[in-house]
């Protein structure tokens with residue numbers, strides 16, 4: 001049984017094939033319109049979501065399959081105290097594959113150990129968000145033409161930002177990756193990521209707290225939201241939430257081909273005046289998320305086109 005719990009569950013070769021498949025799906029969607037006929041995807045979302053849940057559902061519908069699920073813990077029997085292990089045992093007899101988002105780190109892994117269907121981690125607390133990473137990799141590959149020899153700036157909440165953690169873990173596998181980590185000191189990347197991922201792979205990186213002066217060095221700028229839901233203390237959130245705001249004035253420091261990515265949702269960290277800049281690709285990124293999830297569903301279900 002193959003699951004996707006961590007961005008590292010796919011080898012570089014598997015990842016390359018998956019991104020190629022997603023790219024073909026983007027260019028030739030009709031070719032894949034019946035691939036999942038008769039198959040069901042369950043979306044088990046214990047935390048709010050717009051893009052991840054709906055792009056998973058759109059992906060399965062685009063493949064000719066069906067979807068079922070819940071969009072909050074309150075509307076499931078988790079509200080009555082049911083465990084993830086029991087839930088996934090039941091869902092395994094209702095669906096062929098499932099995507100799970102949960103506020104607790106490791107919950108999708110627990111589900112995978114009790115499932116008889118493939119489990120996809122759709123975001124677990126502040127830990128990982130591997131399908132966002134697949135989306136990010138597809139976006140960069142499509143729009144930059146490569147995944148190696150890139151300098152990526154990560155800006156905002158690098159402590160709790162699971163999309164940042166997952167993308168760093170994925171990018172260190174490509175030669176020539178270099179990172180600039182832009183955050184307030186309270187929201188720096190966790191120690192495990194610095195020691196076990198960046199230092200262990202001897203990846204060059206620097207930590208700064210000013211955006212403008214490093215903009216000319218970047219091939220991609222990955223903006224993130226300061227996440228109110230991860231803070232224990234509202235005062236800290238209010239103090240830190242507007243630490244970095246990308247606006248048209250700051251974009252003047254960037255290279256003409258630098259990409260601005262953001263997993264979305266955005267709050268204040270990118271001014272809406274940036275949206276019409278051709279380098280702002282975050283809405284295109286969200287669109288690519290459908291195709292990469294189509295490719296993932298088809299791959300995990302081991303389906304092929306006729």
Ligand code: CP
Nearest residue numbers: 049050051052263264
């Ligand atoms: N990028 C992302 O995970 O968005 P949602 O929270 O809307 O799913």
